[in-house]
Amino acid sequence: MSRLVLTVNGARRSVEAPPEESLLSVLRDRLQLTGTKYGCGEGQCGACTVLLDGLPARSCRTQVSEAAGKKITTIEGLAKNGRLHPVQAAFLEAEAFQCGYCTPGMIVSAVGLLERIPDPGEEDVAKHLTGNICRCGTYPRILAAVKQAAQTMRKK
Amino acid sequence: MMRKNEPSDLDLEVLQHEENGRLHWFDVDRRAFLKFLGGGMLVCLAAPRARAQESGRSSGGGRELPKDVGAWLHIGSDGAITVFTGKVEMGQNIRTSLSQQVSEELRVPLESIQIVMGDTDLTPWDAGTFGSRTTPTMGPQLRAAAATAREQLLDLAAERWQTDRAKLTASGGKISNPATSQALAYGELTRGQNLVRVIGADPAVSPAREWKVAGRPAPKVDGRDFVTGKHQYTSDLTRPGMLHGKVLRPAGFKAAFVSLDAGQAEKIPGVRVVRDGDFVGVVAPDLWTAERAMAAIRTQWNVPPQPSGKELFEYLKKNEETGGRDARQIKGSVEQGMASADFKLAQTYTVEHIAHAPLEPRAAVAEWNGEKLTVWTGTQRPFAVRDELAEAFRISPERVRVQVPDTGSAYGGKHAGDAAVEAARLAKAAGKPVRVAWTREEEFTWAYFRPAGVIEVSSGARRDGTVVAWEFHNYNSGPAGIATPYAVANQMIQFHPVKAPALRQGSYRGLAATANHFARETHMDELAHAAGMDPLEFRLKNIADPRLKAVFEAAAEKFGWGRQKAAAGRGFGIAGGVEKGGYVATCAEVEIEGPSRHVRIRRVVEAFECGAVVNPDGLRNQVEGAVIQGIGGALFEAITFENGRITNPHFAQYRVPRFTDIPRIETVILDRKDLPPAGAGETPIVGLAPAVGGAVFAATGVRLRSLPLAPKGLEKN
Numbered sequence: 088m089s090r091l092v093l094t095v096n097g098a099r100r101s102v103e104a105p106p107e108e109s110l111l112s113v114l115r116d117r118l119q120l121t122g123t124k125y126g127c128g129e130g131q132c133g134a135c136t137v138l139l140d141g142l143p144a145r146s147c148r149t150q151v152s153e154a155a156g157k158k159i160t161t162i163e164g165l166a167k168n169g170r171l172h173p174v175q176a177a178f179l180e181a182e183a184f185q186c187g188y189c190t191p192g193m194i195v196s197a198v199g200l201l202e203r204i205p206d207p208g209e210e211d212v213a214k215h216l217t218g219n220i221c222r223c224g225t226y227p228r229i230l231a232a233v234k235q236a237a238q239t240m241r242k243k
Numbered sequence: 244m245m246r247k248n249e250p251s252d253l254d255l256e257v258l259q260h261e262e263n264g265r266l267h268w269f270d271v272d273r274r275a276f277l278k279f280l281g282g283g284m285l286v287c288l289a290a291p292r293a294r295a296q297e298s299g300r301s302s303g304g305g306r307e308l309p310k311d312v313g314a315w316l317h318i319g320s321d322g323a324i325t326v327f328t329g330k331v332e333m334g335q336n337i338r339t340s341l342s343q344q345v346s347e348e349l350r351v352p353l354e355s356i357q358i359v360m361g362d363t364d365l366t367p368w369d370a371g372t373f374g375s376r377t378t379p380t381m382g383p384q385l386r387a388a389a390a391t392a393r394e395q396l397l398d399l400a401a402e403r404w405q406t407d408r409a410k411l412t413a414s415g416g417k418i419s420n421p422a423t424s425q426a427l428a429y430g431e432l433t434r435g436q437n438l439v440r441v442i443g444a445d446p447a448v449s450p451a452r453e454w455k456v457a458g459r460p461a462p463k464v465d466g467r468d469f470v471t472g473k474h475q476y477t478s479d480l481t482r483p484g485m486l487h488g489k490v491l492r493p494a495g496f497k498a499a500f501v502s503l504d505a506g507q508a509e510k511i512p513g514v515r516v517v518r519d520g521d522f523v524g525v526v527a528p529d530l531w532t533a534e535r536a537m538a539a540i541r542t543q544w545n546v547p548p549q550p551s552g553k554e555l556f557e558y559l560k561k562n563e564e565t566g567g568r569d570a571r572q573i574k575g576s577v578e579q580g581m582a583s584a585d586f587k588l589a590q591t592y593t594v595e596h597i598a599h600a601p602l603e604p605r606a607a608v609a610e611w612n613g614e615k616l617t618v619w620t621g622t623q624r625p626f627a628v629r630d631e632l633a634e635a636f637r638i639s640p641e642r643v644r645v646q647v648p649d650t651g652s653a654y655g656g657k658h659a660g661d662a663a664v665e666a667a668r669l670a671k672a673a674g675k676p677v678r679v680a681w682t683r684e685e686e687f688t689w690a691y692f693r694p695a696g697v698i699e700v701s702s703g704a705r706r707d708g709t710v711v712a713w714e715f716h717n718y719n720s721g722p723a724g725i726a727t728p729y730a731v732a733n734q735m736i737q738f739h740p741v742k743a744p745a746l747r748q749g750s751y752r753g754l755a756a757t758a759n760h761f762a763r764e765t766h767m768d769e770l771a772h773a774a775g776m777d778p779l780e781f782r783l784k785n786i787a788d789p790r791l792k793a794v795f796e797a798a799a800e801k802f803g804w805g806r807q808k809a810a811a812g813r814g815f816g817i818a819g820g821v822e823k824g825g826y827v828a829t830c831a832e833v834e835i836e837g838p839s840r841h842v843r844i845r846r847v848v849e850a851f852e853c854g855a856v857v858n859p860d861g862l863r864n865q866v867e868g869a870v871i872q873g874i875g876g877a878l879f880e881a882i883t884f885e886n887g888r889i890t891n892p893h894f895a896q897y898r899v900p901r902f903t904d905i906p907r908i909e910t911v912i913l914d915r916k917d918l919p920p921a922g923a924g925e926t927p928i929v930g931l932a933p934a935v936g937g938a939v940f941a942a943t944g945v946r947l948r949s950l951p952l953a954p955k956g957l958e959k960n
Contacts, residue, residue: 108531116487116529121479122472124651126602127683131894134602162472175470182462182860185868186334187469188602188651194470213902220894222602222652223334224871225864226905 091155095120096164106152110144111135113151114161122162122191126220133219136192136199137161143199162191165198173243174198177236178229185223193219197233205241209234266661266689267522269668271637308384309367312395313437315388316345322416322430324349324356326385329369330377331361331623333601333650333657335924336861337377339464340457343858344382347457348389348448351416351429353464361625361647363640371624373655373750375823375922378857382920387446394447395440399432451855451916458916460860465649476651477621478606482676485608487530488669489537490679491523492689495546495887496747507539516540517672524665526673530680550745551885556593556697559719564740572726572736580712580733584703586773587712591699592762594720594950595881596692596746600899603651605690606680609666616643620663621650628660635664636671654872655750656690687892692882693751694744696720698762708774708784715763719744721755724929727763728821730787746884752869753925756822757876757932761950764818764933769946778817778937779804788821790852790915794828795819797911798850802830809941812836813845816937818930824921825853826913829870829930832906833938839956842878842939844904850911851927854918866910866927873931874900879954898954 093100095118104113109128114120114137123146126134130145137146138160146154165172171179174197184190193216200207200215207215212233221229309315317325326345332338338358346353359365361372370376393413400418401408404425412419419426451458468474503523505516513528514536523540527533550558581587607620616636622628625645633640650657662679670677681689696719703712713731722738751757771781779799786792799805799817809815812835819828832846851866879898883890891897932950940946945957 105531112529112531115479116531119481120472121475124476124603125478125680126604127894129683129893129895132602132683166471171467171470178470179462179466182466182864184334184463184466184469185336185864186602186650186652187474188334188476190469191472213905217902220602220899220901222600222654222872222899224868224900226871226900226902227867227908228864230902 599656724756814942
């Protein structure tokens with residue numbers, strides 16, 4: 088066990104964990120941030136996606152010690168003062184989910200994409216998000232929501 | 244065609260698909276059955292399975308549902324409406340569609356309704372959320388309860404005001420008298436008391452044509468919780484003092500211990516190893532430590548020889564369960580039909596096992612409080628899981644409470660209570676609440692699979708395209724959707740169960756309807772080709788049911804069938820059918836790409852009709868989702884296995900549809916307000932595979948008769 092200081096959603100959080108423990112497990116079980124999901128533990132499904140210094144990362148394949156010193160953003164950190172992030176708002180508006188289990192990872196991946204490519208074409212979105220699995224098959228609505236969010240964000 | 248007093252198709256599915264056996268046998272099972280039988284272990288282990296089948300049968304139906312309104316809904320003194328149903332939400336959006344129906348009949352805003360779902364202490368008994376039954380059965384049940392409540396509220400107000408109830412109206416959560424401007428909120432009328440009126444045979448429900456809330460799009464009632472990460476699935480729940488559990492998995496199916504050394508695991512601080520019968524698990528204060536402890540257990544296993552994937556279809560054909568009831572469905576005489584045919588065709592089709600791979604692997608949190616066991620778990624059958632727990636721990640079902648948080652999907656894969664039993668066993672030993680959440684590999688290995696199957700079809704047709712003889716045999720995959728919806732005078736249709744399936748098998752979205760539609764519609768395509776007819780024209784020639792004709796025509800119209808020719812390297816296909824009261828027709832365009840001749844689906848048009856539509860937006864989401872999930876089973880999904888081991892238990896090896904696989908999808912919903920609503924969770928999946936197969940044939944002349952059609956492209960087939 089070591090004591091680590093993490094910066095999660097803008098706040099400094101102190102946590103006792105083995106340095107090689109996955110960031111996913113630390114977020115979920117030690118910091119009670121359960122919005123980030125376990126889907127496969129192998130970096131194959133994207134359900135555990137968080138942003139590390141703004142870039143999407145698979146938290147199940149990231150050791151917590153690697154995340155120390157970086158800005159960690161989870162699904163819980165996207166809304167500001169009760170106002171949804173434009174990507175969250177677009178997902179809600181398009182009802183781009185069914186069971187919703189992939190949704191946090193999808194939204195965080197999309198936020199990461201739009202930070203880098205503000206005006207992605209459909210193929211960019213598909214290519215960027217193809218590591219995120221939605222077993223319910225809500226992909227067309229997710230594509231539409233991401234494009235809608237991109238439009239909203241560019242207007243700001 | 245079905246004889247009287249014979250099990251219905253649904254009963255057969257319950258028998259075939261919902262009995263998965265148990266993963267674990269505790270010491271108490273062995274002792275109990277030794278005492279009972281006084282005999283050897285093999286007999287003992289077989290006995291509970293037979294018993295469980297009995298209970299599986301009775302849970303398929305036959306229970307009386309409560310008739311009093313109070314069992315289904317409660318109006319608080321503040322006007323808050325609480326609805327109770329044993330159905331569960333797993334992404335099919337019934338929390339919203341059922342709320343819409345209660346809102347409609349009770350004349351209250353959608354937001355004032357909360358639904359308690361799948362809680363065995365609070366909700367009426369329910370067989371489970373499967374078979375597309377929520378919309379055709381629970382919808383009318385709750386509409387009837389709400390309409391009866393509304394009538395009672397009108398009576399209460401009329402009594403209070405000493406006036407004629409015909410002058411009163413129910414609207415906006417109030418009973419009003421327009422003549423006097425008097426109004427009373429529902430909560431003021433009931434004062435939180437239970438509604439005791441009995442739901443009559445003919446409740447005053449509104450016809451679909453008059454719906455104002457139902458029948459229109461409504462956003463998911465708690466959608467915001469899903470985009471903020473606030474919604475808690477089972478795997479997110481914690482309880483005070485909760486420990487994390489892991490369960491030892493054998494090296495193969497049906498494996499027996501040779502040796503087990505848990506010494507190293509027990510030395511890890513905070514870890515406890517629990518052993519009971521063939522069950523071995525660990526608990527630890529956190530998941531990370533529990534995983535390390537499990538990895539430290541040293542085991543040797545003896546895995547008995549068992550069938551492997553390469554001999555699967557031969558195995559299924561050889562191991563037919565014989566001596567059961569005569570399951571043949573016969574109409575006319577196939578022999579005479581064949582004799583009158585101008586041409587005949589006989590072909591064999593196969594489907595592999597596939598995995599549900601719900602994105603939330605199964606999980607449970609269990610807590611014992613004295614004699615009471617409470618388990619939270621994502622299951623489709625909370626009451627059956629309650630009974631499973633009661634049986635496993637030899638306690639009465641009244642002492643078990645199962646609660647189902649809205650679940651990270653299931654697709655038929657979450658009928659059994661394995662994780663619930665595991666968590667409860669560990670919690671009992673630990674004396675603290677325990678969460679067990681399966682890994683992806685456990686999910687891919689120790690859950691159960693959609694059954695594989697072999698389907699043999701022989702047929703005869705006249706030169707004008709009339710099918711005159713139809714013989715259809717399904718080995719193992721199941722009887723759902725086995726009957727042909729085409730008007731064929733002479734038929735013999737039979738499902739052949741297999742004695743010991745090659746893998747643990749169970750329910751899957753649409754059950755065997757996907758396999759049976761694949762075989763039937765591919766065969767119809769082959770007959771059309773043999774008759775020199777267009778695939779749509781050939782089908783229409785043999786359809787008598789106007790609803791089936793309507794979906795075929797609607798899909799064809801939207802797709803532009805017959806109005807355009809496919810570009811080079813591309814082809815069009817069409818298929819459809821009837822299942823669970825829903826009618827579907829699917830058109831697909833495929834393109835054959837690159838040196839491996841990869842099959843890419845470019846465009847899908849699907850027409851669907853399920854009577855009166857309750858939530859058109861939710862329905863479109865279900866239909867599109869079914870088409871997309873269907874792409875996996877159609878093109879590339881297959882579980883591979885060898886001698887008791889799954890050889891592709893990871894997303895890197897078991898390919899599921901991803902963004903880059905998605906075609907342009909258009910759905911055509913035929914809203915029949917004159918017909919009762921049917922379910923929509925399953926039937927929209929059945930048309931895709933044969934439509935894609937037909938399109939591949941149109942593009943290449945290659946007829947594919949096995950699902951998945953082209954996992955590695957046509958070159959590798």
